[in-house]
Every structure is written in C-alpha cells, then in structure tokens.
Amino acid sequence: MLSQSVRQPVLCVFLAAVVLWTGLPALAQPVPGGGKSGTDLLQEAKILYDNLQYKEALDKLKEAIRTKGNSRANVTEIYKLMGFIYIIQNQKTNARRAFELLLKIDPNFEMNPLLTSPKMLDFFNEVKNEQKKKDRVIMQHTPVTESPGAARVEVKAYVVDLQKKLKGMKLYFRKRGDPNFAEAEMAASRDVAKGAGSMTFVGAIPFVWEIYEETELFIDYYIAGLDDRGNWVANAGSPKEPFTFRMNLMTGELPEGARKTPLVKSWWFWTLIGAAVAGLGVGLYFGIDAALQEPPPPTTGQAVLVFQ
Numbered sequence: 001m002l003s004q005s006v007r008q009p010v011l012c013v014f015l016a017a018v019v020l021w022t023g024l025p026a027l028a029q030p031v032p033g034g035g036k037s038g039t040d041l042l043q044e045a046k047i048l049y050d051n052l053q054y055k056e057a058l059d060k061l062k063e064a065i066r067t068k069g070n071s072r073a074n075v076t077e078i079y080k081l082m083g084f085i086y087i088i089q090n091q092k093t094n095a096r097r098a099f100e101l102l103l104k105i106d107p108n109f110e111m112n113p114l115l116t117s118p119k120m121l122d123f124f125n126e127v128k129n130e131q132k133k134k135d136r137v138i139m140q141h142t143p144v145t146e147s148p149g150a151a152r153v154e155v156k157a158y159v160v161d162l163q164k165k166l167k168g169m170k171l172y173f174r175k176r177g178d179p180n181f182a183e184a185e186m187a188a189s190r191d192v193a194k195g196a197g198s199m200t201f202v203g204a205i206p207f208v209w210e211i212y213e214e215t216e217l218f219i220d221y222y223i224a225g226l227d228d229r230g231n232w233v234a235n236a237g238s239p240k241e242p243f244t245f246r247m248n249l250m251t252g253e254l255p256e257g258a259r260k261t262p263l264v265k266s267w268w269f270w271t272l273i274g275a276a277v278a279g280l281g282v283g284l285y286f287g288i289d290a291a292l293q294e295p296p297p298p299t300t301g302q303a304v305l306v307f308q
Contacts, residue, residue: 141236148252
C-alpha cells in the first residue's frame with residue numbers, strides 16, 4: 001500500500017494525463033483554412049490557378065468558402081473561380097451550380113469581357129439568362145376587345161411564378177378621359193393548375209359610372225403583379241400604354257341607376273322653368289300696367305297761384 005507521500009505525486013501525474021488526453025481531440029480538430037482568413041485563402045487559390053494547379057486551387061477555394069466573415073465580393077470571386085476550374089475540368093454541372101450560387105448573391109454580376117475567355121464568358125452568360133427566366137414572373141393576358149353593357153366585366157391573367165415572388169395581383173381601370181385609374185383586387189382561381197408555379201387570376205371591372213345618352217364607352221385598363229414590398233414583378237399593359245375595349249351600351253344590361261335622365265328632359269326641370277317664366281310674366285304685366293296709368297294728383301304740399 002502506497003504511503004501518503006507517494007500517492008500525491010502519482011495522483012498529480014494521473015490528473016495531468018487525463019487533462020492532456022481529454023484535450024487532444026479539441027487540439028486535433030482541423031480549423032477551416034488553418035486559421036487563415038477567406039481573403040488569404042482566395043489569394044493563395046488565385047496563385048495556384050495562375051500556375052495551372054487547378055486541383056490545389058479548388059481545394060483552397062472550398063476552404064475559403066467555409067471560413068466565417070467572408071465579404072460579398074470574396075464570395076462572388078470564389079464562386080467565379082470555382083466555375084472557371086470546373087469548366088476547365090469539363091465538369092459543366094458543377095460549373096453551372098457555382099455560377100448559379102454566384103448569381104444568387106449578385107444577380108447583376110457581369111464578367112469582364114477583356115479578362116475572361118470567350119468560352120467561359122459564353123457559359124456564364126448562358127447560365128445567367130437561364131437564371132433570369134427562372135426568376136422572372138411570366139404573365140400572359142388576352143386583352144378584352146369589346147363587351148356589352150354589364151355591371152362588371154371579367155378580366156383574366158395566367159401567371160408562371162417558379163420562385164414564388166408574386167404576392168398579389170391588381171387590376172387598374174378608368175373610363176377613357178378620366179385622369180386617374182381606380183383599382184380592384186384579382187383573386188386566384190381554383191381551377192387553374194397547369195404546371196409548377198402556374199396560376200390563373202380573375203378580376204372584374206365594375207360599372208361605376210353615370211351615363212346619360214351615351215351609346216358606348218371606352219374603358220382603359222392594365223394588370224400588375226406585386227411582390228411583398230408592393231413592387232411590380234410582372235405586368236400586362238401600363239398606365240402609359242393601357243389596354244382599351246369598347247362597351248356597347250345598346251346591348252346587355254347596365255346596373256340599376258347607372259343611366260341618368262338628362263337635365264333638359266327631366267319633368268321637374270321644366271316644371272321649375274315654367275314656374276319661373278310664369279312668375280316673370282306676372283311681374284312684367286303688373287309692372288307695365290302700373291307704368292301706363294296716370295299718376296294721381298298730389299294731396300299735400302301743393303298750391304295754385306294766378307297772376308293778373
């Protein structure tokens with residue numbers, strides 16, 4: 001049995017060994033980039049790329065993209081260089097993915113045509129155009145050309161929105177000659193699905209105008225698709241170039257009270273006119289009669305003087 005003086009040094013050695021052993025895994029864990037920044041790794045990758053060491057450059061780029069604190073410019077440059085290397089290695093699927101990730105970060109990114117080979121420039125522009133088509137909200141609308149008189153005119157628009165950017169649809173309308181457009185919400189129809197991201201929206205232009213003897217109206221309108229911030233993501237027509245259709249007021253059925261009787265044809269209008277004319281006539285008669293009568297002699301303040 002160990003004495004107290006012997007047990008203490010043995011215990012200390014044991015504890016030190018435990019601390020060292022439990023600390024080894026943490027010390028052995030690789031740090032992304034070996035503690036280097038994304039900028040440092042990117043610069044090393046560029047040097048390797050210029051020296052045609054593509055595999056080594058790609059490894060550096062993969063390390064760089066995993067480091068924290070990368071700037072937006074760094075990330076776009078990393079994905080650009082990755083795309084170049086994958087094209088050189090004839091890995092077009094990976095190259096396409098690298099450029100798509102680049103464009104997610106900066107949709108307006110442009111390659112410098114003076115510093116980029118035609119092969120890589122064409123491939124990148126092809127990916128960019130495809131990405132624009134995917135991101136774009138496509139709207140198709142068959143314009144209304146003519147309509148009978150009606151309480152409301154239905155308007156439809158077919159939309160393809162793969163990225164789900166569309167948050168609402170609005171229909172803007174006015175009678176030709178009016179300065180401003182009114183607006184109405186369009187709703188998604190249930191019987192609409194024709195493919196991924198497709199939807200048909202339906203709205204109506206209500207008859208909100210008063211008319212008299214008109215036989216036709218011309219209605220201007222346009223459609224706008226809005227994102228969650230209220231920005232346009234698609235449209236059919238515009239305030240400057242709206243669609244226009246003719247409404248034939250001689251056919252169909254207008255909402256009750258829409259057609260008004262002209263003022264000059266209203267019975268009450270002529271009743272008032274008649275009363276006014278009658279009153280004026282009576283006034284003129286008595287005025288003229290009073291003017292023609294001889295004034296009566298004065299009753300006071302008069303005297304007759306005769307001189308011989």
